[in-house]
Amino acid sequence: MQIPDPRTPLRMECDVLVIGGGTAGTMAGLTAAEAGADVLVLEKAHIRHSGALAMGMDGVNNAVIPGKATPEQYVTEITHANDGIINQRAVYQTALLGFPMIKRLESYGVKFEKDEHGEYAVRRVHRVGSYVLPMPEGKDVKKVLYRRLRMKKVRHTNRVMAVRVLTGPDGRATGAVGFDTRTGEFVTISARAVILSTGACGRLGLPASGYLYGTYENPTNAGDGYAMAYHAGAELSGIECFQVNPLIKDYNGPACAYVTGPFGGYTVNAEGNRFVDCDYWSGQMMAEVARELASARGPIYLKLSHLPDSTISEIEKILHGTERPSRGTFHENRGNDYRHDDVEMHISEVGLCSGHSSSGVWVDHTASTTVPGLFAAGDMACVPHNYMVGAFVYGDLAAKSALKFVAGAGSDGAAEPAQDQVDEAHELIYRPLANPDGPPQTQVEYKLRRYVNDYLAPPKTARKMEIALDTFQRMEAELASMGAKTPHDLMRCVEVSFIRDCAEMAARASLFRTESRWGLYHQRVDFPERNDAEWFCHVNLAKGPAGAMELFTRPVLPYMVPVEGFEFVALEPSPDDEAVEGAVGALEPSLSRR
Numbered sequence: 355m356q357i358p359d360p361r362t363p364l365r366m367e368c369d370v371l372v373i374g375g376g377t378a379g380t381m382a383g384l385t386a387a388e389a390g391a392d393v394l395v396l397e398k399a400h401i402r403h404s405g406a407l408a409m410g411m412d413g414v415n416n417a418v419i420p421g422k423a424t425p426e427q428y429v430t431e432i433t434h435a436n437d438g439i440i441n442q443r444a445v446y447q448t449a450l451l452g453f454p455m456i457k458r459l460e461s462y463g464v465k466f467e468k469d470e471h472g473e474y475a476v477r478r479v480h481r482v483g484s485y486v487l488p489m490p491e492g493k494d495v496k497k498v499l500y501r502r503l504r505m506k507k508v509r510h511t512n513r514v515m516a517v518r519v520l521t522g523p524d525g526r527a528t529g530a531v532g533f534d535t536r537t538g539e540f541v542t543i544s545a546r547a548v549i550l551s552t553g554a555c556g557r558l559g560l561p562a563s564g565y566l567y568g569t570y571e572n573p574t575n576a577g578d579g580y581a582m583a584y585h586a587g588a589e590l591s592g593i594e595c596f597q598v599n600p601l602i603k604d605y606n607g608p609a610c611a612y613v614t615g616p617f618g619g620y621t622v623n624a625e626g627n628r629f630v631d632c633d634y635w636s637g638q639m640m641a642e643v644a645r646e647l648a649s650a651r652g653p654i655y656l657k658l659s660h661l662p663d664s665t666i667s668e669i670e671k672i673l674h675g676t677e678r679p680s681r682g683t684f685h686e687n688r689g690n691d692y693r694h695d696d697v698e699m700h701i702s703e704v705g706l707c708s709g710h711s712s713s714g715v716w717v718d719h720t721a722s723t724t725v726p727g728l729f730a731a732g733d734m735a736c737v738p739h740n741y742m743v744g745a746f747v748y749g750d751l752a753a754k755s756a757l758k759f760v761a762g763a764g765s766d767g768a769a770e771p772a773q774d775q776v777d778e779a780h781e782l783i784y785r786p787l788a789n790p791d792g793p794p795q796t797q798v799e800y801k802l803r804r805y806v807n808d809y810l811a812p813p814k815t816a817r818k819m820e821i822a823l824d825t826f827q828r829m830e831a832e833l834a835s836m837g838a839k840t841p842h843d844l845m846r847c848v849e850v851s852f853i854r855d856c857a858e859m860a861a862r863a864s865l866f867r868t869e870s871r872w873g874l875y876h877q878r879v880d881f882p883e884r885n886d887a888e889w890f891c892h893v894n895l896a897k898g899p900a901g902a903m904e905l906f907t908r909p910v911l912p913y914m915v916p917v918e919g920f921e922f923v924a925l926e927p928s929p930d931d932e933a934v935e936g937a938v939g940a941l942e943p944s945l946s947r948r
């Protein structure tokens with residue numbers, strides 16, 4: 355294909371640009387459109403079946419249903435799961451607004467399990483509180499959203515990938531640059547507010563199978579939003595708190611404690627003994643899993659064979675029908691049946707994902723980032739353990755905040771894209787075409803992610819992180835020499851640059867926090883103890899004025915809910931506690947650079 359002229363892109367314009375049409379992005383698009391805004395949702399795949407919901411979802415992991423659990427209970431749980439390092443007010447939003455969101459989804463046609471009295475049939479997986487709400491027809495959730503998107507005529511563009519967020523001279527987000535992954539056409543979008551909702555960085559570590567796309571996370575999510583936010587000048591937080599999940603060995607899909615736990619399934623070691631002592635959503639549990647796997651008691655298994663046939667049939671109906679429907683075929687081809695074979699489990703590759711742990715773009719309780727006019731939602735925004743319902747809630751909040759920002763900006767139209775930024779993005783996208791016989795993306799990506807496994811995956815040490823950093827910096831030249839011939843290859847090459855950016859952030863943040871925290875997620879064997887005296891704070895990073903990555907700490911904000919074991923400093927009540935209708939919260943500039 356020909357390299358397009360950077361001065362004649364396809365130009366688009368809108369008030370609110372949403373980058374990523376998955377869980378959070380479709381909700382942001384719907385909220386903005388329903389408020390009458392001129393919104394455009396940009397999706398690099400096809401929005402009907404893109405993102406983590408592509409093959410459906412078997413349940414809501416964190417539903418706070420009135421009468422079944424309270425927001426305070428949920429916030430307490432999430433505070434414990436994150437060793438106290440959270441913005442409780444941001445987490446409270448998910449607890450409070452999750453229920454109205456479930457009602458809204460129901461009005462769109464999404465089905466949630468009810469009991470014989472018509473009440474939501476939440477199940478208990480954790481030590482305290484019942485938050486898991488099964489979705490009997492969850493396989494259709496993305497289709498339902500897509501139908502709604504079309505019904506509301508939400509403008510969206512499939513197969514257009516954003517690569518950089520544009521900023522104005524005052525630092526405000528003013529749009530994005532991207533390209534069509536089928537035709538290769540160069541695209542610029544001018545916008546008055548931008549929402550990033552591109553999901554996790556799921557392609558950071560290499561799965562044990564070695565397959566580039568055989569990841570736990572949706573493999574199209576390569577950390578695009580993390581990298582775009584960073585280059586736009588936004589702060590990121592908790593990047594050292596990796597995501598590692600328990601999963602089915604070789605299949606790499608979730609082992610589904612959320613589904614099987616309430617039915618009586620549990621994890622055992624090779625001796626048939628239960629060993630998990632910690633609560634499900636903590637990094638401590640993953641530390642226990644890793645320890646057991648490395649011991650003479652490994653491997654480990656999901657035990658279902660003690661359950662009656664009818665229960666197993668019910669589990670199969672859920673697990674083999676939604677989320678990862680190929681799971682049934684996988685077991686069948688192996689000759690495994692839950693009735694007499696326990697399922698061998700393993701741990702996943704490392705990734706960045708606030709939906710399951712806490713690493714992401716720093717946002718407050720209104721989904722605002724530190725860049726004016728830039729908002730973030732879903733797995734890439736640092737609201738810990740937000741999962742699916744949190745992505746919906748924050749997609750909605752981000753849209754409301756973006757609309758408020760646009761209204762506050764008065765009648766200023768969308769800014770003209772800055773040509774130097776457009777040229778830089780053009781170079782990033784099309785550079786591999788100038789070198790068609792250069793190393794292919796698959797080769798370079800494999801190498802990069804193998805180094806992630808070798809030097810970044812826990813247990814972490816300073817020396818390993820330093821080698822990782824040297825390696826990721828050295829590999830910049832290799833990335834620049836990658837070759838491509840088709841628009842699809844170009845997409846993959848840009849993704850490798852996002853993965854590299856995320857790997858560098860992960861190495862620097864892990865090196866910076868000289869203690870161990872969150873169980874396996876940040877296990878520093880050279881600093882094996884948790885050190886609250888020095889490290890009870892967020893570790894944030896941002897691009898400094900000279901273009902280098904800078905790391906610094908931010909204090910944990912005062913709590914809304916007192917939690918045993920953590921010092922309580924009450925948060926002053928604010929008019930925007932309940933929802934974004936109030937003022938968009940300014941981020942405190944109280945940070946300390948080291």
Ligand SMILES: Cc1cc2nc3c(=O)[nH]c(=O)nc-3n(C[C@H](O)[C@H](O)[C@H](O)COP(=O)(O)OP(=O)(O)OC[C@H]3O[C@@H](n4cnc5c(N)ncnc54)[C@H](O)[C@@H]3O)c2cc1C
Pocket residue numbers: 373374375376377378379396397398399404405406407411412413414415416514515516517551552553554570571572574575576578579607608612677709710731732733734740741742743745
């Ligand atoms: C295997 C698995 C099982 C899960 N099970 C559950 C469960 O049972 N219950 C639960 O509550 N939660 C579950 N979750 C978590 C939940 O699905 C996620 O937290 C949530 O869906 C994340 O939404 P998101 O919008 O951030 O990301 P996504 O829904 O993945 O959306 C991101 C979108 O951005 C697009 N995109 C990426 N980069 C670009 C770019 N550069 N330009 C344009 N578009 C781009 C992607 O194609 C994608 O469509 C699960 C997650 C996984 C991976």
